[in-house]
Amino acid sequence: VDHRFQINLRGVIDLLSHHLYSSPGVYVRELLQNATDAIRARQLLEPGHQGSVKVELIEKQDGGPPTLLFSDDGVGLTEEELHRFLATIGESSKREVLAERRNDFIGQFGIGLLSCFMVCDELLVVTRSVKGDGRTVEWRGRQDGTYSVRASEHPLERPGTQVFLVARQDAAEFFTAERVRQLARHYGGLLPFPIHLTAGGRTERINAEGAPWRRKYESASERRRALLDYGREVFGTDFIDSIPLKSSAGDVEGVAFVLPFSPHYNAKQKHRVYLKNMLLSESAENLLPDWAFFVKCVVNANELRPTASRESFYENETLAKARASLGQGLRRYLMDLAREDPRALQRLISLHGLSVKALALDDDDFYRLVIGWLSFETTMGMMTLADYRRTHGTVRYVSTLDDFRQVARVAAAQGLCVVNAAYTYDTDLLEKLPRVFADAQVEPFSASELPQSFEELNLDEREVVFRLLKVAEAALEPLRCDVTVKKFRPKEVPTLYSSPPEGAFRRDAERAREDSDELYASVLDSVLAAAPGSDRPLLTFNYQNPVVKKLAAVADRELMKLSVEMLYVQALLLGHRPLNAQEMKLLNQGLLGLIAGRLEGEDTGGQGGVH
Amino acid sequence: LTAQDWREQVKELMSRASRMKEGEAKVMALEEAARLADTHGDLDVAFEVRDALIDAGTFGGFPDKALVAFAWCRGQAKKNPDRFDSSMLLWKQKWVVARLDDFPHVTLKQIREALDDLEQTYAKADAGKRSVLKLRYQTARDMGAQAEAEQYWAQWVEAPRDHLTDCRACDQDDEIDYFIERGEHARAVEKARPILDGRLRCAEIPHLTYGSVLYPLLKLEQLEEARNCHLHGYPMVARNRDFLATVGEHIEFLALTDNLARGLTLFEKHLGWALNHASYRDRFTFHAAASLLLSRLVAEGRETVSLRLPKAFPLHQRQGTYETQVLHGWLEGQAKEIAGRFDARNGTDRFQKLLQRTHGLVNDVRPFPIDVEER
Numbered sequence: 001v002d003h004r005f006q007i008n009l010r011g012v013i014d015l016l017s018h019h020l021y022s023s024p025g026v027y028v029r030e031l032l033q034n035a036t037d038a039i040r041a042r043q044l045l046e047p048g049h050q051g052s053v054k055v056e057l058i059e060k061q062d063g064g065p066p067t068l069l070f071s072d073d074g075v076g077l078t079e080e081e082l083h084r085f086l087a088t089i090g091e092s093s094k095r096e097v098l099a100e101r102r103n104d105f106i107g108q109f110g111i112g113l114l115s116c117f118m119v120c121d122e123l124l125v126v127t128r129s130v131k132g133d134g135r136t137v138e139w140r141g142r143q144d145g146t147y148s149v150r151a152s153e154h155p156l157e158r159p160g161t162q163v164f165l166v167a168r169q170d171a172a173e174f175f176t177a178e179r180v181r182q183l184a185r186h187y188g189g190l191l192p193f194p195i196h197l198t199a200g201g202r203t204e205r206i207n208a209e210g211a212p213w214r215r216k217y218e219s220a221s222e223r224r225r226a227l228l229d230y231g232r233e234v235f236g237t238d239f240i241d242s243i244p245l246k247s248s249a250g251d252v253e254g255v256a257f258v259l260p261f262s263p264h265y266n267a268k269q270k271h272r273v274y275l276k277n278m279l280l281s282e283s284a285e286n287l288l289p290d291w292a293f294f295v296k297c298v299v300n301a302n303e304l305r306p307t308a309s310r311e312s313f314y315e316n317e318t319l320a321k322a323r324a325s326l327g328q329g330l331r332r333y334l335m336d337l338a339r340e341d342p343r344a345l346q347r348l349i350s351l352h353g354l355s356v357k358a359l360a361l362d363d364d365d366f367y368r369l370v371i372g373w374l375s376f377e378t379t380m381g382m383m384t385l386a387d388y389r390r391t392h393g394t395v396r397y398v399s400t401l402d403d404f405r406q407v408a409r410v411a412a413a414q415g416l417c418v419v420n421a422a423y424t425y426d427t428d429l430l431e432k433l434p435r436v437f438a439d440a441q442v443e444p445f446s447a448s449e450l451p452q453s454f455e456e457l458n459l460d461e462r463e464v465v466f467r468l469l470k471v472a473e474a475a476l477e478p479l480r481c482d483v484t485v486k487k488f489r490p491k492e493v494p495t496l497y498s499s500p501p502e503g504a505f506r507r508d509a510e511r512a513r514e515d516s517d518e519l520y521a522s523v524l525d526s527v528l529a530a531a532p533g534s535d536r537p538l539l540t541f542n543y544q545n546p547v548v549k550k551l552a553a554v555a556d557r558e559l560m561k562l563s564v565e566m567l568y569v570q571a572l573l574l575g576h577r578p579l580n581a582q583e584m585k586l587l588n589q590g591l592l593g594l595i596a597g598r599l600e601g602e603d604t605g606g607q608g609g610v611h
Numbered sequence: 612l613t614a615q616d617w618r619e620q621v622k623e624l625m626s627r628a629s630r631m632k633e634g635e636a637k638v639m640a641l642e643e644a645a646r647l648a649d650t651h652g653d654l655d656v657a658f659e660v661r662d663a664l665i666d667a668g669t670f671g672g673f674p675d676k677a678l679v680a681f682a683w684c685r686g687q688a689k690k691n692p693d694r695f696d697s698s699m700l701l702w703k704q705k706w707v708v709a710r711l712d713d714f715p716h717v718t719l720k721q722i723r724e725a726l727d728d729l730e731q732t733y734a735k736a737d738a739g740k741r742s743v744l745k746l747r748y749q750t751a752r753d754m755g756a757q758a759e760a761e762q763y764w765a766q767w768v769e770a771p772r773d774h775l776t777d778c779r780a781c782d783q784d785d786e787i788d789y790f791i792e793r794g795e796h797a798r799a800v801e802k803a804r805p806i807l808d809g810r811l812r813c814a815e816i817p818h819l820t821y822g823s824v825l826y827p828l829l830k831l832e833q834l835e836e837a838r839n840c841h842l843h844g845y846p847m848v849a850r851n852r853d854f855l856a857t858v859g860e861h862i863e864f865l866a867l868t869d870n871l872a873r874g875l876t877l878f879e880k881h882l883g884w885a886l887n888h889a890s891y892r893d894r895f896t897f898h899a900a901a902s903l904l905l906s907r908l909v910a911e912g913r914e915t916v917s918l919r920l921p922k923a924f925p926l927h928q929r930q931g932t933y934e935t936q937v938l939h940g941w942l943e944g945q946a947k948e949i950a951g952r953f954d955a956r957n958g959t960d961r962f963q964k965l966l967q968r969t970h971g972l973v974n975d976v977r978p979f980p981i982d983v984e985e986r
Contacts, residue, residue: 422636515683517686521682527678530716
C-alpha cells in the first residue's frame with residue numbers, strides 16, 4: 001500500500017540540513033549511529049552478541065549514480081516500529097523536538113534516516129526484528145513525501161537492518177569509496193565492533209581495534225609512541241607528550257596531548273570528543289578547567305549529555321565533576337614531572353608557564369612543588385625563583401612596568417635584584433610565597449624607594465653641592481618635583497627621576513586634562529583632586545657623574561637653572577615619561593637658551609656653556 | 612633593556628595586550644604603550660592605543676583609567692575631527708558616562724552635563740534615545756532620585772533599539788535590576804530566565820546575572836537553583852576585578868546561607884581589589900556584604916578568625932589572626948564612610964537605606980549547605 005507522509009518532508013529536510021548538520025557528509029554518522037543503537041539494543045537482549053557493520057558501494061555498470069548498502073546485525077525493527085518512526089518524523093518539525101527525539105531509539109532512527117535525503121532521493125530500508133514472528137519488512141521512502149511498507153520479497157536470513165541509498169546526481173561526491181571510508185573512520189573510528197567496507201571487489205576493515213588508549217601495548221615507550229602517532233593523525237601536530245585522562249563522573253576516558261608551542265593567553269583549546277564512541281564534536285571547549293589550555297585532548301564520554309547542537313556537552317553538575325577530575329589527572333602529571341623529571345618540567349614551563357602559574361595560584365600543594373622552577377624577569381636578567389632566593393634572600397618585586405623601567409636603569413648597578421611582577425599572575429604568585437613557605441620574605445618595591453639605597457655625600461661634598469641644590473629646588477618647584485643629590489652607579493647616569501606608583505597615572509590624567517574639552521577637563525579635575533599620590537616625585541642628581549660635578553661648580557646662576565631644567569626633562573624622557581605642556585615649553589626654551597649661550601660664548605672667546 | 616625601536620615596542624605591547632585576559636596586566640601594558648607613543652609625539656598611535664585602553668579599563672576594573680583615556684581621545688577627536696576614526700568612541704562614551712556616578716568626587720553638575728552631552732552627541736550621530744534613557748534611569752536610580760528613575764525607566768523600556776544601544780543580553784540583564792530594586796523577586800527571576808537558560812549571552816552576561824539573581828532566588832526559596840548560580844557564576848567573576856560588586860553579591864549569599872567558611876575564602880581573596888578599586892560604588896557593595904559576613908561570625912560567637920589578607924590592608928597582621936569584632940567594625944566603617952560621601956553628593960539617603968537593608972538581612976538567613984566535591 002502506498003502512503004503519503006502527513007508532513008512537509010521538504011521542510012524537515014531543509015531544517016536538518018541548514019540547522020542541525022554542518023555538511024551532507026553527516027549522513028554516514030547518522031547511519032552509524034542507528035547501527036550502533038541497534039547493536040546495543042540487541043546486546044541487551046543477547047549479552048555476548050558482538051555486532052558488526054558492513055558498508056558496500058555498488059557501482060552501476062552504465063556509469064549511473066552508485067548505490068550504497070549499509071547493513072548491521074542489530075536488533076532490527078518490527079512493522080509496528082516502522083510506523084512509529086514515521087509518526088515521529090511527523091512531530092519533528094521543530095529543532096528542539098528533533099533534539100529531544102534523539103534520546104529515544106526509534107526517534108533517533110527516524111531522524112537519522114531523514115538525513116540521508118540530503119544525498120539521495122530514494123531510500124530502501126529492509127529490516128528483520130529479533131522480536132516478533134521473524135518476518136522481513138521493507139520500507140521505501142521518496143523525497144517527494146510518498147512511501148510504502150510491505151513484506152519483503154527477499155527475506156533476511158538473520159535479524160538486522162539494511163539501508164540502500166541511491167546517490168543523487170549532485171551528491172555523487174559523497175559516494176566514492178574514498179569519501180565513504182574517510183567519513184566512516186572519522187565518525188566511527190572508536191566504535192568497539194568491526195566496520196567493513198566493500199568497494200571495487202575489495203573488502204577491508206576500516207576501524208582499528210577500539211580507542212588507542214584502551215589498547216594493550218608491549219611497553220611504556222611503545223604506548224607513548226602509539227599515542228603520539230594518534231595525536232598527530234587527529235590534530236596534525238607533533239605533540240611533546242600525552243597524558244591519560246579518566247573520570248568516573250560522566251564515565252569519561254581519553255588522552256590529553258601537550259602542545260609543542262605556547263598557545264594564546266586566553267586561547268580555548270578545541271577538543272575532539274566522542275559520545276558513546278561516536279564522534280560528537282571536534283571543537284568541544286568546556287571539557288577541561290580554565291587553566292589547562294596547554295593541552296588538546298581526545299576523549300570518549302558515556303554519561304555526559306550533549307547539547308542540542310551536538311557540538312559540546314551540556315553544562316551541568318556531572319560535567320563540572322568530570323572537568324574537575326580530568327583537571328586532577330593533568331595536575332597529577334605535572335606533580336609527577338616536578339618530582340621525577342624537573343628538566344622536563346622546566347621545558348614544559350618555558351612553553352606553558354601561564355597554565356602552570358594559573359594552577360599554582362589556586363593549588364597550594366602544586367605551588368609548593370613548582371614555584372621554585374618558575375622563571376621571572378629581574379633587573380639582573382631572567383632567573384628561576386629558586387635561584388633568586390638562593391642568592392638574594394628577600395624577594396623584592398615591582399608590580400608595574402613603569403616601576404620596573406624606572407628601577408631597571410640603576411638597580412642592577414647597585415647590586416639590587418628586583419623582580420618585574422607586572423606580568424599576568426606574577427604579583428599574586430609572589431605574594432603567595434610567605435603564605436606557603438613560612439620562612440620566605442617578600443617585599444613590594446617601589447622606584448621611589450631606590451634613592452634611599454644610594455650613598456650619601458660626605459660633609460665637604462655637601463657644601464660643594466649646596467648651591468646646586470638650592471637652585472634646582474627653586475627651578476623644579478613649579479613642576480612640583482623634589483630634589484636631592486647622592487652618589488650612585490652607573491656614573492654615566494646624571495639624574496634619576498622616581499615617583500610613587502600612582503605618580504604615572506597622575507601625570508597621564510594631567511596630560512589628558514590639558515588635551516580634553518571643558519566638560520571632561522572639569523571631570524578629570526575632580527578625579528585628580530581625590531586621587532591618591534600626594535607624594536611628589538623626586539629628582540636625584542648623581543654626584544658620581546662628571547656633568548653633575550661640573551654643574552655644581554658653575555658660577556652663572558641662570559645657566560645652572562637652565563641646565564637643571566634640561567636634566568629634568570632628559571630624566572623624564574629617558575624614563576618614557578611623556579612631557580606635559582609646561583615641560584615641553586621648558587624643553588624648547590632650554591634648547592634655545594643653551595644654543596644662545598653657546599653662541600655668545602663663541603663671541604666672547606669661549607667662556608661658559610655646558611658640554 | 613635594549614633600545615629597540617619604540618614603534619616595535621608599542622606593537623609588541625599592543626599584541627601582548629590583545630592576547631591577555633581582562634585585568635590589571637593588560638591595562639598596564641596599554642598604559643605603557645600610550646606613554647611611549649606620547650613620548651614620541653605620535654598622535655595616531657597614541658589614539659589607537661588609548662582606544663584599546665578604554666576597553667581594557669572598562670572591562671578590567673579600572674574605570675578611572677578608562678575615563679582618562681576617553682577624555683584624552685575625545686579632546687583629540689574634537690581638535691582634529693577628520694584625523695581620527697571616532698565612530699567607536701561614540702559607543703564607548705556610554706561606558707564612561709555610566710560609571711561617572713561611581714566616583715563620589717565627581718559632582719552632580721558634571722554628571723548631568725555628561726548625560727546631556729551624551730544625548731546631544733548621539734542625536735548628531737542619528738541614534739535614538741534608548742541608550743541615553745537607560746543611562747539616565749540607572750544614574751537616577753543609583754543616586755536615589757526615585758521619581759526621576761521611574762519616569763526614565765518607563766521611557767527606556769519603550770524606546771526602540773538603534774545602532775548605539777547595548778546588546779540584547781545587556782539590556783535584558785539591566786531590566787532585572789529594576790525588579791530586584793522593587794523587591795519583585797519572581798519577576799526578576801522570570802526576566803533572568805533567558806539568560807540563565809543560556810539563550811542570551813555576551814562578554815559580561817551571564818557573569819553579572821548569576822550574582823544578581825542570588826538574593827531573589829533565596830527569597831523565593833529556590834535554594835537549589837541559587838546554589839547552582841553561585842557555583843557556576845563565581846568562577847566566571849573570580850579573576851576580574853571589574854566584577855568586584857558581583858563578588859560582593861556572592862559573599863552576601865554565602866553569609867545568608869550560612870556558608871561562612873566559603874564566604875571568608877572569597878573575602879580574603881578579593882579584599883585587595885576593594886582596597887584600591889576606583890569605583891566606590893563597587894567598594895560599597897563589597898564592604899557592605901563583607902560586614903554582613905563578619906557580623907554572622909560575631910553572632911556565631913567566633914571571636915577570632917585566621918585570614919590571609921593583603922599587606923595593603925590597614926589592619927594587616929603578619930600572623931593572620933583577626934578579631935571578628937574589629938574586622939566587622941572596620942568594614943562597617945568603610946561602608947558607612949562611602950555611603951556618607953555618596954549621599955552628601957547626591958542629596959538623597961539611598962546609601963543610608965542600602966546600609967539599613969544590609970542590617971536587616973539577618974532576618975533572611977536560611978542555612979543551606981553548599982558542598983560539592985571540587986575534585
